[in-house]
Structures are given as structure tokens and as C-alpha cells.
Amino acid sequence: MAIDWDSLTFSFTATDIMYTATCNQGEEWQKGELVPYGNISISPAAGVLNYGQGLFEGMKAQRSVNGGIVLFRPERNGKRLTDGALRLGMPPVPLEMFLEAVEEVVAANARWVPPTGKGALYIRPVLWGSGPILGVAPAPEYTFMIYVCPVGPYFKGGMHPIALKVSDDHHRAAPGGSGAVKAIGNYAPGMMPSKNAKKEGFAEIIYLDSVEHKYIEEVGAANFFCVKDGVIYTPELTGTILPGITRASIIDLARHRGYEVIEERVDIDFVLESDECFCAGTAAVISPIGAICKGEICTTYCNNQVGPVTQELYDALTSIQTQTAADEFGWIRAVPIPNLPAK
Numbered sequence: 001m002a003i004d005w006d007s008l009t010f011s012f013t014a015t016d017i018m019y020t021a022t023c024n025q026g027e028e029w030q031k032g033e034l035v036p037y038g039n040i041s042i043s044p045a046a047g048v049l050n051y052g053q054g055l056f057e058g059m060k061a062q063r064s065v066n067g068g069i070v071l072f073r074p075e076r077n078g079k080r081l082t083d084g085a086l087r088l089g090m091p092p093v094p095l096e097m098f099l100e101a102v103e104e105v106v107a108a109n110a111r112w113v114p115p116t117g118k119g120a121l122y123i124r125p126v127l128w129g130s131g132p133i134l135g136v137a138p139a140p141e142y143t144f145m146i147y148v149c150p151v152g153p154y155f156k157g158g159m160h161p162i163a164l165k166v167s168d169d170h171h172r173a174a175p176g177g178s179g180a181v182k183a184i185g186n187y188a189p190g191m192m193p194s195k196n197a198k199k200e201g202f203a204e205i206i207y208l209d210s211v212e213h214k215y216i217e218e219v220g221a222a223n224f225f226c227v228k229d230g231v232i233y234t235p236e237l238t239g240t241i242l243p244g245i246t247r248a249s250i251i252d253l254a255r256h257r258g259y260e261v262i263e264e265r266v267d268i269d270f271v272l273e274s275d276e277c278f279c280a281g282t283a284a285v286i287s288p289i290g291a292i293c294k295g296e297i298c299t300t301y302c303n304n305q306v307g308p309v310t311q312e313l314y315d316a317l318t319s320i321q322t323q324t325a326a327d328e329f330g331w332i333r334a335v336p337i338p339n340l341p342a343k
């Protein structure tokens with residue numbers, strides 16, 4: 001069946017093959033295997049279903065301009081999954097096993113990787129407590145799965161700035177909680193606020209810190225940046241913010257290009273006076289922010305156009321990701337594909 005690359009969006013498409021491995025509490029991970037993509041069967045008493053003992057990761061495989069299929073800093077995702085597993089009392093997936101599994105499942109679904117510029121193969125590793133457990137405690141068995149899904153470019157027809165609303169009623173994470181790991185339970189509480197903001201015409205919510213309700217934490221599920229007088233600011237990782245790999249890469253790239261990048265607490269009042277804002281994550285890479293509203297106060301940035309620093313960093317990062325530019329930082333990892341047809 002031919003795939004219509006131009007009609008790809010960011011919605012779910014089933015692919016051919018998924019990866020699955022299991023581990024009993026206190027034992028080693030068993031060797032994983034590739035199986036046909038499909039529904040799984042699970043105990044109604046599974047730890048993940050009852051107590052949210054689960055984590056996810058999000059990464060992309062892209063078709064490089066050289067014809068190969070490449071991953072972007074996948075070892076960082078593996079490391080973050082380990083950090084999350086320790087936080088949620090789950091057995092970490094060894095990094096080598098994680099990387100091998102990602103490569104195997106991408107290679108097995110190579111036909112689903114869109115041509116360069118038409119999107120990417122989104123990779124979704126999940127780790128959850130699959131064994132039955134009645135009392136609140138770590139599950140007796142864990143499952144690590146990876147499925148993949150082709151996605152179109154996040155912004156069809158080029159980047160366009162989004163409008164955001166600062167939430168005055170909700171917070172994403174509290175000190176000492178699970179905000180710094182990709183715990184599945186962190187996301188459902190954001191759905192209602194985000195849905196309400198969308199009803200009002202905003203693309204997403206901006207969350208402030210839960211203690212002083214003053215400092216920017218994140219934009220939905222993306223990290224935040226602003227630019228003032230040529231200096232780039234981003235919220236420091238205080239333990240309530242998810243350490244984005246896109247965020248870390250933008251900081252490195254910007255510094256390498258001569259920008260001063262300051263990681264500190266970023267006051268919403270400072271942001272409303274800044275020159276340019278954007279948010280960053282694997283899905284969109286970078287989204288320009290055209291407006292931010294806090295209550296009745298709204299600031300428009302760069303005349304609701306894509307700002308110059310935003311554009312520069314977006315171009316720099318995406319050209320490394322598709323290998324249009326040299327991989328100066330060693331961020332790209334090629335996926336070995338047996339018999340990959342030339343494009």
C-alpha cells in the first residue's frame with residue numbers, strides 16, 4: 001500500500017511492528033522482541049491502570065538528506081526514562097537495551113519514515129507496571145514497549161505564531177512531585193485547562209510555578225524561552241520542569257552561535273515586556289509565540305510574525321536534524337537499516 005505523505009498530520013496512524021519486553025520486580029529485563037503492531041492484553045489490576053505507574057518518551061526518526069534514517073540524541077531519552085523509572089519505583093531499562101530496541105523498531109518500520117521534509121517517524125517508548133497489584137505499591141511485573149507512528153510536519157505551510165494564555169487556576173507540578181519526569185499521570189490534569197483555553201481561541205496554557213505563582217514553568221508540554229535585548233532566557237530546571245532535549249539542544253546551539261543564554265527563574269512580568277518568545281519540544285521543535293495573555297493584559301510579540309532569533313534557532317536545529325548542516329555536536333545517530341531502498 002502506498003503512503004500518501006502529503007496528507008500526514010499529527011494524528012495517530014498504526015504501523016507494522018512494535019517492540020515489547022518484560023521484567024519481573026527484582027529480576028533482570030528479559031530479551032525483548034518485535035511483534036506485529038496490535039492491541040495488548042493486560043490485567044485490570046495492572047499497576048499502570050490503577051495507580052498510574054507509567055512513563056513515556058517521545059522522539060523522532062527522520063530521513064536524512066543523505067538517504068539514511070537518523071535519530072536525534074536518543075541516549076538522552078534513554079537516560080530520562082531511567083530517571084523516571086527510579087522516581088516511580090520501576091526497574092530502569094538499560095541504556096544499551098533502550099537504544100537497540102529503538103533502532104530495531106525503527107528499522108522494522110522503515111517504510112513508514114516520511115521523505116525528508118514531509119515529516120518524521122514519531123517514536124513512543126512506554127514503560128509501565130503491567131503486573132496486578134491491589135494495594136498501592138510497585139507492580140510485580142513491568143512492560144517496556146515501543147510503537148511508532150508517521151507524523152506530518154507540525155506546521156503545515158511554515159511556522160506560524162501561537163497565542164497562549166497564562167493559567168491562574170491550575171499548576172502543572174509541585175516541588176517534590178513528578179514534574180521533572182515524563183510520568184503519564186502528569187498529563188491528564190492539563191487536559192481540561194488546555195481544552196478551555198482552546199475554546200477561548202488560545203493554542204495552549206502557560207503554567208506558572210505553584211509556590212509563588214509568578215515564574216514561568218512550561219507551555220503545555222513544551223519548554224519556554226524568551227529573548228530580551230538579544231539575551232535568551234529560559235526557566236532553570238528546578239525539579240518541577242521537564243528537562244527537554246530540545247531545550248538542552250537550543251541552549252547549546254544558541255551559546256555556540258554567540259548568544260548569552262541565562263537559565264534562571266523567569267518572571268511572567270519580565271516575559272510580558274520581552275521582545276520575542278518561543279516554546280520547544282520534540283513535536284514542533286520550536287513554536288513561535290505571537291501573543292501571551294495574563295488576565296486582561298496581553299502582549300503581542302514581533303507583530304505576530306516569527307521572530308528573528310526563533311527563526312535562526314529553528315533553522316539551525318532542524319538542519320542538523322535532517323543533516324542539511326554538519327553535526328558539529330555529535331547529536332545524530334544513524335539507524336542501521338538492512339536493504340534500505342535508495343530514495
Ligand SMILES: *Cc1c(COP(=O)(O)O)cnc(C)c1O
Nearest residue numbers: 221222223242244245246281282
Ligand atoms: C516531553 C516534554 C517536553 C519536551 O521535551 P523534549 O525532550 O524536547 O521533547 C517539555 N515539557 C514536557 C512537560 C514534556 O512532557
